[in-house]
Amino acid sequence: MKSKIITAVVALVIVVLMGMGYQSAAHHHGHEPAGEVNVKDLIFDHLGDAYGWEVPFNHSVRIPLPIIVWGQDGLHCFMSSRVTGGETYEGFKISTSEEHHGKLVQVLDDGSEYRPWDFSITKNVAGLFISAAIVVLMMMSLKRWYVRNGMKAPRGFKGALELVFDFVYTDTIRPIMGKHAPKYAPYLLTAFFFILTMNLLGLIVIFPGGANLTGNIAVTFVLALLTFIITNLSGTREYWKEIFWPDVPLMLKCPAPIMPLVEVLGLFTKPMALMIRLFANMMSGHMVVIVLVSLIFIFSTQFSVGVGAFTTIFSMAFSLFMLLLDILISFIQAYVFTLLSTIFISMAIVEPHAHEAK
């Protein structure tokens, strides 16, 4: 009974919010000529980074975030609220040009735009910090449970955390790594929970979430780079031998180093694949949802109310489906990244094959 009431209230709130969103969107686009919804910009705005964090139902107010830039005349720090309205502050503004669209640039004396070293706490950077903090809090809470309750199995959310932890460590990392597991597990577990949190947080549309983190190539680039560095730093002699002098017929490696070339290429394609896979999966999930929502505006501005209403229901049903699918994908991609990293690292710490020992 109680759960039914809660469900009804939540459903009502969602419907009201949808209505408000529709109205707000209709109002916002109302002054534009029909059919002028710029879907491409809309999508890329939502997928990209931003200075300041949007709040729901409002296109002008943003949560200000600190901007830290190293321009031609040194370090500048100020809040993003000084420039998000299109103003110029201390010679900096958010560019509207083709080259630096949406980025902070320094306007030089001759009027040209200079892109400074940008260490700003943008929406994505803030999202990273929030995700990291959430991971620390979650894991600390699990640790505290063990400290307080000793051998008792955790319940509720902590139990779920432990389940996931157990799945990743005991059932994945340990069987693959064997005795090396304790050495590499901290990196792999950190990567897994960080990616998972960022993935899930990206699905929440309002403040603490909404940053498209793992759908941003910079984030996946760093993660893949870390796996690449760890893999190659822990490579054994056998690993390097397999790359530069693999166990293949001589003609494949002696006059022309075909196989070594392929192997060296493989060194880079593996982390590259890691980077692209995570990025593309998460970004495309977000993109599909945004496109489905955009359909509402496209059809509503171009056709009658009836078509608009039908599209709304259709799009909402599909975005709900996509978001549910994204929850699954969030977990799968975090797991796949960890699993492949584990495999790459364990392939780098190989011992000589048995047939070479004899």
Add this chain to the structure above:
Amino acid sequence: MELLTPEFGLVFWMFVAFACLYFILAKWVWPFIIKSMEERADLIDKGVAYAQEAKSHLDNAKAEADKLLAEARNEQADILREAAKMRNELIEKARGDAAEEAKKVSQAAQVSLEQARKEAEKQLRTEVGDLALRIAEKVIRKNIANDDAQRALVDQYLSEVETKN
């Protein structure tokens, strides 16, 4: 394309965030959680092994108890048998003793009877002798009332008695 070029600032902060997260978790959290979970897994494994052992012990205990019970029953039967035997022996012995005693008693009675009989015989003999003598005396007295010969015999006897004295 903007989406495919990593932004320098984000790469930098991602490094920082990941490094901090790694440092905190690797130092304070992961080893502890792994240790706790492995300890618990060990505890559960041990618990299962212990339970199995206890169960087998219990099963054995039942068999052992049955064995003990059977042994006790056997022993009880033995003791009872022994007791019965002993009782029979006792009765037998008592019976024998009693018979012997009775024999002794009857023997003693016979002896005393014999004695009494002998005594009685003796007395009877004496009395019969006396009686006979008395009868004889009477008979004799009548026969020899006026007989000088008899007087002479009496005198002889008297004199014999006198000489003896």
